[in-house]
Amino acid sequence: MSAPLDLSPRPGGAPLPRQVLAQARMEARLMLRNGEQLLIALVIPVLVLVGGVLAAQRLDLDLGRSPVDALTPGVLALAVMSTAFTSLAIATGFERRYHVIKRLGSSPLPRLGLLLGKVGALLAVQLVQLVVVAALALALGWRPALSLPGAGLAVVLGTAAFASLGLLLAGVLRAEATLAVANLVYLLLLTGGAVVLPAAQYGGFGGVAALLPSGALGEAMRAAAWDGAVAWGSLLVLAVWAVVAAVLTARTFRWD
Amino acid sequence: MSLSDEPAVLVEGLRMTYGDVVAVDGLDLRVERGTIAAVLGPNGAGKTTTLETCEGYRAPQHGTVRVLGLDPQRQRRELLPRIGVMLQDGGAWSGVRALEMLRHVAALHAHPLDPGALAERLGLHECGRTPYRRLSGGQQQRLKLALALVGRPELVFVDEPSAGLDPAGRRTTWELLRDLRAAGATCVLTTHYMEEAERLADHVHVIDRGRVIARGTPAELTHGGTSTIRLVVTKPFPPGSPVSLQQALGGPTDVTTINEVSLLITGPADSTTLATVSSWCATQGVLPESLHLGQRTLEDAFLELTGRGLT
Numbered sequence: 001m002s003a004p005l006d007l008s009p010r011p012g013g014a015p016l017p018r019q020v021l022a023q024a025r026m027e028a029r030l031m032l033r034n035g036e037q038l039l040i041a042l043v044i045p046v047l048v049l050v051g052g053v054l055a056a057q058r059l060d061l062d063l064g065r066s067p068v069d070a071l072t073p074g075v076l077a078l079a080v081m082s083t084a085f086t087s088l089a090i091a092t093g094f095e096r097r098y099h100v101i102k103r104l105g106s107s108p109l110p111r112l113g114l115l116l117g118k119v120g121a122l123l124a125v126q127l128v129q130l131v132v133v134a135a136l137a138l139a140l141g142w143r144p145a146l147s148l149p150g151a152g153l154a155v156v157l158g159t160a161a162f163a164s165l166g167l168l169l170a171g172v173l174r175a176e177a178t179l180a181v182a183n184l185v186y187l188l189l190l191t192g193g194a195v196v197l198p199a200a201q202y203g204g205f206g207g208v209a210a211l212l213p214s215g216a217l218g219e220a221m222r223a224a225a226w227d228g229a230v231a232w233g234s235l236l237v238l239a240v241w242a243v244v245a246a247v248l249t250a251r252t253f254r255w256d
Numbered sequence: 257m258s259l260s261d262e263p264a265v266l267v268e269g270l271r272m273t274y275g276d277v278v279a280v281d282g283l284d285l286r287v288e289r290g291t292i293a294a295v296l297g298p299n300g301a302g303k304t305t306t307l308e309t310c311e312g313y314r315a316p317q318h319g320t321v322r323v324l325g326l327d328p329q330r331q332r333r334e335l336l337p338r339i340g341v342m343l344q345d346g347g348a349w350s351g352v353r354a355l356e357m358l359r360h361v362a363a364l365h366a367h368p369l370d371p372g373a374l375a376e377r378l379g380l381h382e383c384g385r386t387p388y389r390r391l392s393g394g395q396q397q398r399l400k401l402a403l404a405l406v407g408r409p410e411l412v413f414v415d416e417p418s419a420g421l422d423p424a425g426r427r428t429t430w431e432l433l434r435d436l437r438a439a440g441a442t443c444v445l446t447t448h449y450m451e452e453a454e455r456l457a458d459h460v461h462v463i464d465r466g467r468v469i470a471r472g473t474p475a476e477l478t479h480g481g482t483s484t485i486r487l488v489v490t491k492p493f494p495p496g497s498p499v500s501l502q503q504a505l506g507g508p509t510d511v512t513t514i515n516e517v518s519l520l521i522t523g524p525a526d527s528t529t530l531a532t533v534s535s536w537c538a539t540q541g542v543l544p545e546s547l548h549l550g551q552r553t554l555e556d557a558f559l560e561l562t563g564r565g566l567t
Binding site (some may be wrong): 022 | 312323333343352374410
């Protein structure tokens with residue numbers, strides 16, 4: 001037997017940074033433990049990278065540079081999109097469904113803390129994704145002319161844009177509908193959204209694709225990795241998406 | 257009046273409607289500190305709506321609500337760290353392990369209880385690594401109670417704490433809530449179990465259709481446990497039976513219809529009463545199937561107040 005519990009009241013919230021850290025660690029753990037989330041976060045990007053490189057070699061495709069150099073920036077963009085948009089939307093949808101957000105709403109954790117915790121969890125999972133994908137790419141012979149500011153800004157603004165869109169979806173639809181729509185949009189953007197392949201390869205649709213958040217993120221990552229450049233135009237597109245989606249989310253999100 | 261003299265909960269004239277449905281209809285509630293208050297009523301009586309208004313989830317449409325002297329809407333951030341809340345459904349990620357969830361909520365508080373010791377106290381240590389979705393209904397229920405208590409709140413709101421619990425789990429829950437009161441905390445619980453309210457609460461607030469229809473200590477509400485006789489017969493009573501039995505018994509006894517084959521007689525359950533009841537049965541041509549002698553319970557009180565059973 002352990003010591004008797006001292007049940008006398010001694011209420012109080014932990015300091016906000018500690019609460020945010022606890023929330024971020026909890027959400028990151030749950031994300032990495034969930035099979036479907038892991039599939040989307042790691043397995044698909046790895047398959048796209050390896051499969052794309054092998055296919056390009058076998059079919060002798062002309063991508064303008066070595067297949068791994070051509071594909072890796074887009075696969076990194078895909079990894080960012082999968083976590084910030086699809087995983088976040090599905091997880092948040094089910095948190096609403098299972099009254100987790102309502103439960104935490106009566107805890108000392110304020111809504112701002114919940115939001116910061118989610119951002120922290122996203123960044124932690126993305127770090128794992130970026131390390132895995134980049135390590136694999138380097139092993140396959142990736143030699144980027146990397147602009148760290150360019151890639152960093154793309155990841156941050158891309159995460160802001162996609163996370164706001166994911167929360168917008170999860171905040172108004174039922175959990176099942178969120179699951180379906182988040183996966184569908186992910187597939188559509190993966191194939192037609194200029195995330196893995198450059199917008200220039202989409203012909204007449206390329207101009208539109210570059211204005212999608214997927215296309216803008218892909219183009220910004222390619223500019224950073226191919227030319228060591230900061231793609232201000234694409235970053236601006238991402239920022240506009242982030243602001244518009246965040247405003248809409250703030251207006252429409254239902255916590256319960 | 258010093259701050260701590262204020263009641264833990266003060267609700268005055270609360271009225272809440274959902275569309276055309278009146279969920280709470282002019283409800284008053286006062287809970288003193290260091291007590292256990294039971295809000296008792298059938299499903300749909302307005303219990304959960306009242307609680308959620310106290311917890312700050314819903315803004316009162318009419319009336320005022322003060323919890324620990326604070327406005328749960330405008331002073332929510334100040335109030336939340338001081339209260340514990342047990343929701344009726346859900347409240348945990350489906351894939352989170354029981355002890356992991358408890359540790360997480362503990363980490364949001366400044367001086368939490370030791371999660372391991374609390375889990376052991378509630379018999380949760382055996383399923384500490386089980387994901388929430390695989391816990392039994394009783395285990396989920398006990399975990400939700402633990403989540404409400406782990407932050408060492410001054411005041412806990414528990415919505416149907418023993419729904420779905422087996423007798424052992426219910427006993428553990430009741431003991432913990434009594435210890436909590438002994439340690440100085442206040443507890444407001446909703447229930448539709450009469451036994452729970454009788455055994456646990458200092459004060460019972462009986463609500464029906466959004467209003468308080470009776471309140472008092474369990475002893476006051478059951479008139480100190482007046483004896484009762486429950487008469488069940490084999491075929492329906494002839495019309496006018498309660499009145500005719502009441503006249504036959506005379507004196508301080510009271511006859512209430514439970515259903516067409518059973519009556520509740522409240523008053524001295526002595527041999528004279530029993531003899532009168534059986535001879536009355538003979539003259540009415542009804543055959544007693546059972547005569548059950550007992551103490552007047554809250555269930556009987558509720559029946560008298562509303563003319564309906566509780567469940």
